[in-house]
């Protein structure tokens with residue numbers, strides 16, 4: 521159903537008003553009649569009108585004088601006006617408010633068909649304008665809601681990060697004491713109690729150590745969220761060499777081969793980049809199948825970015841997990857088969873996003889994974 525629009529008819533002759541009302545009557549409009557300009561102004565204050573049809577020649581306040589008063593008020597300024605004129609057509613050009621709002625004319629005696637169709641056009645325009653206005657304010661409302669929830673989200677994210685930092689920081693200390701005393705107990709009591717007790721103590725120590733690693737990762741994650749970047753020229757070739765030296769015993773034990781292509785020196789936070797590459801390379805040595813691990817690390821320039829690739833021949837990742845493994849505490853493989861807390865890749869993503877880059881994975885389950893990330897060059901700071 522069409523929205524009802526109010527129409528104001530102004531004429532000093534009651535019979536003219538009635539005749540016009542008879543022509544214009546319809547279910548999608550409500551007609552108000554005024555016999556002079558003052559009565560019209562009163563109605564204009566009380567109601568919202570989509571159209572005013574005003575007789576030009578009225579004794580006290582002429583049609584033009586009324587229209588000029590309407591144009592001077594913010595509330596009535598944009599109401600379209602149709603002047604009804606009984607005199608010569610060029611009389612109409614004397615109205616000075618043409619430049620503001622819509623104005624049209626009807627010449628007496630009124631042609632019913634022309635009158636009806638002109639009025640319908642104005643009513644439809646009014647409805648469309650109203651609808652548009654409502655849509656704009658609905659959009660504005662949605663925008664404000666979105667902004668509110670964004671602000672709320674960033675506050676809760678910041679609170680969560682602060683909580684993670686404080687919690688992990690304060691838990692680290694007692695946990696270190698627990699591990700030290702358990703190690704002491706284990707050393708003192710080994711062989712003196714039953715073999716089972718020795719085993720229980722061993723389990724407890726390794727659980728406490730796992731918890732300690734988890735807290736370290738949590739602390740790293742929240743530190744990255746909190747801290748800024750310490751930018752310097754980072755020699756990625758040298759960085760990878762150091763990481764591979766640290767992982768040397770594991771590489772040797774697994775009989776892994778690691779091929780490193782030419783890597784650039786670019787502006788970045790060296791410590792964070794070390795953490796990122798270390799996580800990716802360690803994962804390549806962790807998620808392995810029956811074959812000895814083969815890892816390739818390469819980099820190429822693509823436009824304004826450096827594209828790094830860490831490729832392995834391990835167990836691969838199902839496509840449904842490509843996105844979710846970069847979230848905190850999400851794991852793609854069972855804890856029993858491959859230990860871990862599911863934080864490493866979310867740390868990698870935080871690091872890369874801080875540098876204004878992106879990280880993703882390509883893989884096929886069973887035939888290795890290829891982690892890729894881009895770092896902008898030159899670095900776009902402020903992330």
Ligand code: ADP
Pocket residue numbers: 799803804807832834835836837845846850851852853859860861862863864865866889
């Ligand atoms: P974690 O290794 O502690 O689970 P990560 O955040 O480093 O945490 O990894 C998330 C998940 O992504 C892992 O549980 C694993 O399923 C998958 N994943 C990461 N790296 C590899 C890889 N090189 N090959 C196969 N799967 C991987």
